[in-house]
Structure formats: C-alpha cells, structure tokens
Amino acid sequence: MILDGVFYGVPNQGRGCLLVFVQPKANDMYGAAIETLEPVSKVVDSLYAKWALLTALQLVRDGTLRRWPD
Secondary structure (H helix, E strand, C coil), X not given: CCCCCCCCEXXXXXXXXXXXXXXXXXXXXXXXXXXXXXXXXHHHHHHHHHHHHHHHHHHHHHCCCCCCCC
C-alpha cells in the first residue's frame, strides 16, 4: 500500500494486476483557458446587467411593474 505520495495507476481486478503510469507533465492549457474565460464572464455579466435594467425600465414604462400585495 502506498501512503506517502501521489500514485498514478489503476487496479485491473480482472487480471489481478496494477497498471502503473508515468507521472503526467504539467499542462498549461487549464490556466490559459481560465484566463480566456474570465473576460468572457465579465462580458456576460455586463450584458445581463444591461438586460435587467432595460427590462425594468420597460416594465415601469408599460405600467406592468407593480408592488406585490402584502
């Protein structure tokens, strides 16, 4: 049993063996993807805020925005 570190492998119960893999190399794609998606998230948030404001203004103008009954 390995208790002191990260182990890359899977047990194969059908064959009764353990398949061991070479330690994977660090991949920078995840960091790059996060850096790309952060500005996209800001754009989506900005568009949602504008949509919400325009919708509220439309409801006020149409008179359909009413207070909930108590």
